[in-house]
Amino acid sequence: MTRRIFLRNSALAMVGVGSAPLWLERALYAADAPSPRKKILVAIFQRGAADGLNVVVPHGEKAYYDLRPTISVPRPSASGDKREDAAIDLDGFFGFHPSLAPLKPLFDRRHLAIVDAVGSPDPTRSHFDAQDYMESGTPGIKATRDGWMNRALPKPGGKVSPVRAVSLGPTLARSMAGPNPAIALQSIGAFQVRDPEAARQFQDMYLASKDPVMRAAGRETFEAVSMLQSVQSQPYSPAAGAQYPRGRLGDSLRQIAQLIKSDVGVEMAFADVGGWDHHVNELGQRASDGQLAVLLRDYGQALGAFWQDMGDRMSDVVVVTMSEFGRTAHENGNRGTDHGHANCMFVMGGAVKGGKVYGRWPGLEKEQLYEGRDLALTTDFRDVLGELVSRHLGNPTLKSVFPGYSPKALGLV
Amino acid sequence: MRKPALLALACLCGLAAFAKNPHDARQFLRQIPNNDKVSQALNRLTFGPRPGDAERVRAMGLKKWIDLELHPDRIPENPVLTAKLKTLDTLAMSSAELVRDYPTPQMVRQMVAGQAPFPADPGRRMLIQKLAAKAELKQGQGDQPNPTAPDAPALASLLTREQIRTLRTGTAQQRLAAFQTLSTDKQDDVIAALPAGLRQGLFQIAPPELRRKIEMANGPQQMVARDLMEGKLLRAIYSDRQLDEVLADFWFNHFNIFLDKGADHYLVTEYERDVIRPGVLGKFRDLLEATAKSPAMLFYLDNWQSVGPDAPQPRGQGKKARRGLNENYGRELLELHTLGVDGGYTQKDVTEVARCFTGWTINQPQRGGAFQFNPRLHDNGEKVVLGVTIPAGGGGIGGIQDGEKVLDIVARHPSTAHFISTKLAQRFVADDPPAALVNRMAQTFLKTDGDLREVMQTMLASKEFWSVGAYRSKMKSPLEMVASAVRAVNGDVDFAFALANQVAQLGQPLYRKQEPTGYSNSSQEWMNSAGLLARMNFALQLANGKVPGVKVQMAKAATELGSPEFQKR
Numbered sequence: 001m002t003r004r005i006f007l008r009n010s011a012l013a014m015v016g017v018g019s020a021p022l023w024l025e026r027a028l029y030a031a032d033a034p035s036p037r038k039k040i041l042v043a044i045f046q047r048g049a050a051d052g053l054n055v056v057v058p059h060g061e062k063a064y065y066d067l068r069p070t071i072s073v074p075r076p077s078a079s080g081d082k083r084e085d086a087a088i089d090l091d092g093f094f095g096f097h098p099s100l101a102p103l104k105p106l107f108d109r110r111h112l113a114i115v116d117a118v119g120s121p122d123p124t125r126s127h128f129d130a131q132d133y134m135e136s137g138t139p140g141i142k143a144t145r146d147g148w149m150n151r152a153l154p155k156p157g158g159k160v161s162p163v164r165a166v167s168l169g170p171t172l173a174r175s176m177a178g179p180n181p182a183i184a185l186q187s188i189g190a191f192q193v194r195d196p197e198a199a200r201q202f203q204d205m206y207l208a209s210k211d212p213v214m215r216a217a218g219r220e221t222f223e224a225v226s227m228l229q230s231v232q233s234q235p236y237s238p239a240a241g242a243q244y245p246r247g248r249l250g251d252s253l254r255q256i257a258q259l260i261k262s263d264v265g266v267e268m269a270f271a272d273v274g275g276w277d278h279h280v281n282e283l284g285q286r287a288s289d290g291q292l293a294v295l296l297r298d299y300g301q302a303l304g305a306f307w308q309d310m311g312d313r314m315s316d317v318v319v320v321t322m323s324e325f326g327r328t329a330h331e332n333g334n335r336g337t338d339h340g341h342a343n344c345m346f347v348m349g350g351a352v353k354g355g356k357v358y359g360r361w362p363g364l365e366k367e368q369l370y371e372g373r374d375l376a377l378t379t380d381f382r383d384v385l386g387e388l389v390s391r392h393l394g395n396p397t398l399k400s401v402f403p404g405y406s407p408k409a410l411g412l413v
Numbered sequence: 414m415r416k417p418a419l420l421a422l423a424c425l426c427g428l429a430a431f432a433k434n435p436h437d438a439r440q441f442l443r444q445i446p447n448n449d450k451v452s453q454a455l456n457r458l459t460f461g462p463r464p465g466d467a468e469r470v471r472a473m474g475l476k477k478w479i480d481l482e483l484h485p486d487r488i489p490e491n492p493v494l495t496a497k498l499k500t501l502d503t504l505a506m507s508s509a510e511l512v513r514d515y516p517t518p519q520m521v522r523q524m525v526a527g528q529a530p531f532p533a534d535p536g537r538r539m540l541i542q543k544l545a546a547k548a549e550l551k552q553g554q555g556d557q558p559n560p561t562a563p564d565a566p567a568l569a570s571l572l573t574r575e576q577i578r579t580l581r582t583g584t585a586q587q588r589l590a591a592f593q594t595l596s597t598d599k600q601d602d603v604i605a606a607l608p609a610g611l612r613q614g615l616f617q618i619a620p621p622e623l624r625r626k627i628e629m630a631n632g633p634q635q636m637v638a639r640d641l642m643e644g645k646l647l648r649a650i651y652s653d654r655q656l657d658e659v660l661a662d663f664w665f666n667h668f669n670i671f672l673d674k675g676a677d678h679y680l681v682t683e684y685e686r687d688v689i690r691p692g693v694l695g696k697f698r699d700l701l702e703a704t705a706k707s708p709a710m711l712f713y714l715d716n717w718q719s720v721g722p723d724a725p726q727p728r729g730q731g732k733k734a735r736r737g738l739n740e741n742y743g744r745e746l747l748e749l750h751t752l753g754v755d756g757g758y759t760q761k762d763v764t765e766v767a768r769c770f771t772g773w774t775i776n777q778p779q780r781g782g783a784f785q786f787n788p789r790l791h792d793n794g795e796k797v798v799l800g801v802t803i804p805a806g807g808g809g810i811g812g813i814q815d816g817e818k819v820l821d822i823v824a825r826h827p828s829t830a831h832f833i834s835t836k837l838a839q840r841f842v843a844d845d846p847p848a849a850l851v852n853r854m855a856q857t858f859l860k861t862d863g864d865l866r867e868v869m870q871t872m873l874a875s876k877e878f879w880s881v882g883a884y885r886s887k888m889k890s891p892l893e894m895v896a897s898a899v900r901a902v903n904g905d906v907d908f909a910f911a912l913a914n915q916v917a918q919l920g921q922p923l924y925r926k927q928e929p930t931g932y933s934n935s936s937q938e939w940m941n942s943a944g945l946l947a948r949m950n951f952a953l954q955l956a957n958g959k960v961p962g963v964k965v966q967m968a969k970a971a972t973e974l975g976s977p978e979f980q981k982r
């Protein structure tokens with residue numbers, strides 16, 4: 001990888017070496033300069049415990065319809081006025097909620113895989129604890145201070161990009177907390193100090209601070225600012241007519257796409273979307289109405305737009321989704337569901353062996369349910385994440401990424 | 414050679430709590446010099462010192478000042494604040510009045526259709542009728558995406574060309590004068606017809622009453638949210654009862670409500686004013702019950718819809734689905750409000766607690782209705798909560814006793830004492846508060862039957878509060894940063910809307926934390942690059958006098974307000 005090729009492939013070519021960030025200049029002369037086409041993992045967290053059973057509908061399971069007399073999604077074979085609300089068949093047993101129509105082509109073209117009856121083995125039904133356990137990657141252990149994504153960052157070759165790990169939103173995701181630099185970013189455009197003179201002064205103050213935490217935070221911040229200057233100077237239009245839905249998730253994914261395509265060294269990205277805690281009005285009189293239906297429309301559109309926008313860059317990217325736990329198999333009488341156990345995860349990418357639902361389906365008969373109420377767990381979420389970390393990112397050190405657990409690959413990538 | 418470097422990096426980028434080594438218990442016993450104690454008090458018990466505050470506290474005597482802050486009723490409120498809050502009229506209204514006077518578009522349609530009463534005030538009624546007419550006009554457009562098209566000609570028909578020219582290009586004085594010569598009626602029409610840019614410009618130079626008219630044009634239901642945020646910032650900046658304000662922030666956060674969840678939009682005003690604020694230094698049991706019976710909480714955590722599975726009569730007949738038990742409130746009551754997640758309750762307890770609270774509902778939540786116990790929704794069976802048997806049949810008024818018994822049990826539980834003490838210590842002392850202090854506070858809690866003032870006193874009299882380990886060890890939350898910056902420059906705040914937006918930019922949209930956990934009391938929450946940059950940019954804006962609505966009266970450099978030191982308290 002020569003310097004010339006690096007610059008040609010990178011957006012930084014526009015800036016010119018003179019004004020390139022310090023790390024880049026140094027890196028160009030390092031023997032092991034980072035490749036601009038590293039593998040990338042994008043994690044999306046659905047906060048609030050998404051109802052997996054209504055996202056990927058087990059329409060082949062009779063018990064599903066018995067347990068949910070008013071908030072089930074009709075079978076794909078439904079006729080008459082129920083057709084619009086019918087599940088979109090995937091493999092004869094499972095189907096998508098109708099709002100996820102944009103993702104059906106991806107599933108058919110085998111770029112989208114689903115893992116079902118997957119999640120955390122810890123019995124907690126507390127949102128807060130379960131999210132904590134999933135993001136720390138150590139279910140049941142509260143003492144873990146860093147996040148699985150930070151631990152999963154592959155060991156760097158030379159100096160690393162300050163924007164190697166990006167968390168979209170006003171605060172740094174728990175998943176990315178840790179010793180490796182990771183930045184929280186709300187808006188690419190706003191990620192700077194607006195006055196160059198003041199910027200220099202602030203930078204000096206932070207780097208000179210007696211407080212080591214402030215010093216480190218300052219350093220990470222200003223290095224990232226420097227790195228993103230080149231991205232900010234170029235207006236961005238999503239490719240291939242991709243249309244991200246307005247709102248938090250669409251916004252986050254669009255910016256992640258922009259960052260990846262700008263070749264600033266992003267290896268991990270995180271976005272979250274809240275509002276999945278559907279204790280009431282999960283679905284309306286029709287399955288295509290109700291809170292979950294609305295949320296899934298946004299969700300499907302955002303993921304679909306990301307795929308379109310990224311184009312053939314998706315060969316290097318895997319998107320994985322997760323939620324802290326699922327919901328009760330039965331509805332609760334308020335057209336909603338309460339906190340449950342196992343859920344489903346999506347895995348999307350050019351290299352993904354998609355077009356199927358992975359995992360062993362335990363069934364929804366009473367004796368098959370977890371504690372008699374929830375979908376039982378047959379795959380640990382760390383199996384999914386572990387495989388992506390080792391086989392997609394190429395980081396084999398799973399013992400340190402998921403201490404106390406040995407992930408078993410499912411064959412997703 | 415790489416390993417030591419990595420280790421050093423790991424230490425620097427410390428996962429350790431802010432500043433000092435948190436595991437060194439001795440730091441929490443070493444006292445700060447007397448000279449620093451006033452600073453510690455002001456940093457922790459107020460939203461930041463204003464110029465002259467330190468001298469005032471020294472003159473009064475630190476102990477006396479703290480005692481006064483713990484008895485806010487003895488402090489006369491700042492008349493400047495009182496005057497500014499007056500214009501935010503929604504803050505004094507009941508939920509029902511809010512729904513009627515600041516209706517949503519749906520509510521407006523209901524009024525026009527005769528299904529709901531118009532507001533009593535004739536001026537308000539006319540305003541709403543105009544809004545209805547405007548909404549109909551917009552709907553009638555259908556395919557035309559340009560909502561301003563019909564308004565443009567309207568401006569020309571309302572004003573002379575001279576007037577329009579003045580409004581576009583005149584000085585602030587000229588624009589105001591031209592506007593104020595118009596009749597009240599016409600003013601409303603002109604405001605509605607003005608393009609957004611001109612309306613915004615007018616807003617920034619307008620006196621308070623005119624500002625409200627302009628805000629109403631954006632949709633009356635938004636006034637409720639705007640007043641809440643304005644009110645909160647004005648109080649943080651101007652109140653002379655500073656500890657009271659800090660505690661109001663703490664306890665609202667502890668008993669968090671998400672403003673944007675449906676009916677809660679209209680229920681939060683009353684909640685904060687009548688439930689939270691009066692209870693911050695009283696008995697925990699009283700505060701807890703007030704939240705449990707508040708329409709805001711009943712709606713937010715879905716308890717208003719919770720029905721006992723064996724209830725005598727299911728709610729809603731005919732087409733509506735049969736309702737059932739909803740565990741949301743039961744769980745969060747135990748996990749977040751009282752015992753804490755490790756407090757020793759089980760899933761069974763959650764369900765049993767939920768059963769006790771069936772029937773605790775709201776009369777007409779969408780109309781700003783009040784708490785109502787509905788015995789027909791109540792599960793009258795026997796329950797066992799945390800080992801205590803609550804007999805079947807409830808006794809008393811159809812079973813409301815069951816829920817009240819639960820509140821008795823949890824409010825007095827040792828885990829609750831410990832959990833509440835931990836949270837208070839985390840907010841006021843250190844991110845990782847020393848166990849010895851928390852234990853003493855918990856003891857006070859149990860001994861005094863949950864007297865929050867006594868618990869605060871135990872904390873404020875402790876060695877730990879005045880220790881090196883605590884001093885300047887916490888990072889300011891976005892609200893604290895913005896308020897302390899405005900206080901530091903002795904800011905004169907005409908309107909606080911822009912400041913509220915800044916607090917959101919820094920990561921803490923007021924009243925808009927979606928999860929019942931509320932915002933964290935820990936510094937780690939705010940220590941990230943997006944937040945740091947936003948703080949620096951806000952510091953720049955404020956120092957340069959460029960924050961709309963805020964006049965700097967005591968110049969401070971941006972490099973001070975945006976410095977790492979200023980981010981700490």
